[in-house]
Amino acid sequence: MALFLINRYLGDEGDDGSSNESRAKALLAKLQRKAKVKEQQSLSCQEEYQSKTTKKRKNKGGNLDKTKHPKKRKEQVNQDVSPPDPEELSEGDNARKKKDTKKMQLTEKDKELLKNDEMVEKIQTDQSIQDTETSPSQTGFTILGGFEKKIIQKVQRVLPKWLAEPDVIQRDITSNLVPISDVPGICTKLQRKLESNGIHHLFPVQAEVIPAILESVSHGLLIGRGGYKPRDVCVSAPTGSGKTLAFVIPVIQALMERVVCKVRVLAVLPTKELAQQVCKVFSSYAEGNSLKVVMLAGQKSFAAEQASLSENRGGISHSLADIVVATPGRLVDHINKNDGFSLEHLRFLIIDEADRMIDSMHQSWLSQVTKAVYRPRRVSEAVSIFKRTEPAPITAASLSPPQMPLQKLLFSATLTQNPEKLQQLGLHQPRLFSSVHSQSMTNPESQERFNFPQGLTEYYVPCTLSKKPLLILHFILRLKFSPILCFTNSREATHRLFLLVQLFGGVQAAEFSSRLSPNDRKRTLKEFEQGKIQLLISTDAAARGIDINGVKCVVNYDAPQFIRTYIHRVGRTARAGKSGLAFTFLLGVQEKKFLQMVKDAGSPGIHKQIVMPGNLKSMEPRYEQTLLELGNTIKGEKAKKRV
Numbered sequence: 001m002a003l004f005l006i007n008r009y010l011g012d013e014g015d016d017g018s019s020n021e022s023r024a025k026a027l028l029a030k031l032q033r034k035a036k037v038k039e040q041q042s043l044s045c046q047e048e049y050q051s052k053t054t055k056k057r058k059n060k061g062g063n064l065d066k067t068k069h070p071k072k073r074k075e076q077v078n079q080d081v082s083p084p085d086p087e088e089l090s091e092g093d094n095a096r097k098k099k100d101t102k103k104m105q106l107t108e109k110d111k112e113l114l115k116n117d118e119m120v121e122k123i124q125t126d127q128s129i130q131d132t133e134t135s136p137s138q139t140g141f142t143i144l145g146g147f148e149k150k151i152i153q154k155v156q157r158v159l160p161k162w163l164a165e166p167d168v169i170q171r172d173i174t175s176n177l178v179p180i181s182d183v184p185g186i187c188t189k190l191q192r193k194l195e196s197n198g199i200h201h202l203f204p205v206q207a208e209v210i211p212a213i214l215e216s217v218s219h220g221l222l223i224g225r226g227g228y229k230p231r232d233v234c235v236s237a238p239t240g241s242g243k244t245l246a247f248v249i250p251v252i253q254a255l256m257e258r259v260v261c262k263v264r265v266l267a268v269l270p271t272k273e274l275a276q277q278v279c280k281v282f283s284s285y286a287e288g289n290s291l292k293v294v295m296l297a298g299q300k301s302f303a304a305e306q307a308s309l310s311e312n313r314g315g316i317s318h319s320l321a322d323i324v325v326a327t328p329g330r331l332v333d334h335i336n337k338n339d340g341f342s343l344e345h346l347r348f349l350i351i352d353e354a355d356r357m358i359d360s361m362h363q364s365w366l367s368q369v370t371k372a373v374y375r376p377r378r379v380s381e382a383v384s385i386f387k388r389t390e391p392a393p394i395t396a397a398s399l400s401p402p403q404m405p406l407q408k409l410l411f412s413a414t415l416t417q418n419p420e421k422l423q424q425l426g427l428h429q430p431r432l433f434s435s436v437h438s439q440s441m442t443n444p445e446s447q448e449r450f451n452f453p454q455g456l457t458e459y460y461v462p463c464t465l466s467k468k469p470l471l472i473l474h475f476i477l478r479l480k481f482s483p484i485l486c487f488t489n490s491r492e493a494t495h496r497l498f499l500l501v502q503l504f505g506g507v508q509a510a511e512f513s514s515r516l517s518p519n520d521r522k523r524t525l526k527e528f529e530q531g532k533i534q535l536l537i538s539t540d541a542a543a544r545g546i547d548i549n550g551v552k553c554v555v556n557y558d559a560p561q562f563i564r565t566y567i568h569r570v571g572r573t574a575r576a577g578k579s580g581l582a583f584t585f586l587l588g589v590q591e592k593k594f595l596q597m598v599k600d601a602g603s604p605g606i607h608k609q610i611v612m613p614g615n616l617k618s619m620e621p622r623y624e625q626t627l628l629e630l631g632n633t634i635k636g637e638k639a640k641k642r643v
């Protein structure tokens, strides 16, 4: 039963009732024609698309534009996919609509190709983003915010030329002795003086530095070579290589012809003992030249020092000193409190143990000296023909009329190669003389290296804390190493060890530290030099510069913490080309770090010296007894102090 009417499409011809079969045939033929046309269209489209994509892939490498603008590229692909239709081109928007419709008519194959192409395009786009990240300049886009990953270049430290290329001093003294007469410039008077002091040859540092300083005064005190301000001189040479005479001889010679007595030389040293030592050498060579040497180191009272510096005649202060040797503290006191002390004629400023003096710059002694040197003239001196102004760029005007230059002479066995530290000294066109011409000079990255005296043999002795006192006794009593200069790390440790050795008995021992008065220290050093003391136990007060004749052996009872301390301590032996031994007692925990430090500093080698426990056994009972006595002695000392 037909409940619903279903209308069917019967073709354009309408439902005229003619043969259904013929109508169906006609319809089929029509559909087939349409299908054929479509097939042809899609085939030609496919061919064209394939030829274009091949072309594009060929160009892909060089054509960056296509990767830079992915959207444009997509459009282009779509356009490429549609076959060009002259009608569409002329009909504008309408044509574009038709084109879109045609796009919809793409075959499955076309779609797949398009898909592949989109993937290629996506990869290209990703690539182009990466490219943009790595080199924004290529894309023309600027990345804001500075989030780009950059490899930061390591800044290479470059030493100034004068530090990197020093005048080389030979380290080996004995095979590089120079006859005095072969050294240019030394006057006959001083040559004779040197010979009368038992010096027939000059050491390498002296043979290099003396002529250089003499040359800077060859036209008088006022002008250096070529009429210019003389260059400052820095000297880095091993301990005991004779640096003191390297400045004493030329400076004395430069002053020998002076007419009026004024302070023209100032030598600054870190300790009283060193000032005393240098003062003695100056006095010895100034003798017979009417030059006056005065020491300002607190050995005498301030008033006594003041009296030795100047006298007042007719209301005018007259200098009594040509050469002043001072410690920084006392020097600053005289600059500030003593009106009779004038540095306005100062020609040479000698800074011995220069690296130590730079480190103690917080006392601002150098700026006080500079202020005193360039202080405006007093009325009484206004008639002087020579003016003096603060250092400034050299111009023709600044050189006329000539003014008294201040030349700095720096000396140390461990002169720093740190330009920043040296800069604090305000050096003028410095010239460096150095025995260190190894890696550290050419490669500023490497650790600072120093030269050790040629005749020094270094050892380390592995030990435990409790065995250390027995070891030092063993060195003196059994191994007969004497005299020994023994260093500890504090004045308390020095005192305790001294008491212990004294209580143990059998050894002539003394201590040297700030516990003693300056006079006691002076006497102790003298007695040690005279051989009256077998074992001198000291703090680092005796580590630098002290020249004690005949020290055969140095013992680092406490290992030094810094390489400079080690070099100066062991440098109290093997001086002036002689041989010497240095032992360092090392606890297990100290060994690795200490040995590395010494190696890095350029030591020629430190040997292991083992002392067998059996060798100490016989001293142990007496040692135990001594420890008990030591406890009581220290208690007694403490009680005494309290009273």
Ligand SMILES: Nc1ncnc2c1ncn2[C@@H]1O[C@H](COP(=O)(O)OP(=O)(O)OP(=O)(O)O)[C@@H](O)[C@H]1O
Pocket: 198, 199, 200, 201, 202, 203, 206, 237, 238, 239, 240, 241, 242, 243, 244, 245, 412, 413, 544, 545, 546, 547, 571, 575, 576
């Ligand atoms: N030409 C020489 N001939 C013989 N002995 C010399 C000569 N020059 C110096 N001496 C002696 O060498 C020793 C060491 O000299 P000096 O104290 O000047 O060394 P230094 O380089 O200043 O050492 P340090 O760095 O430890 O202060 C001194 O006893 C000195 O008298």
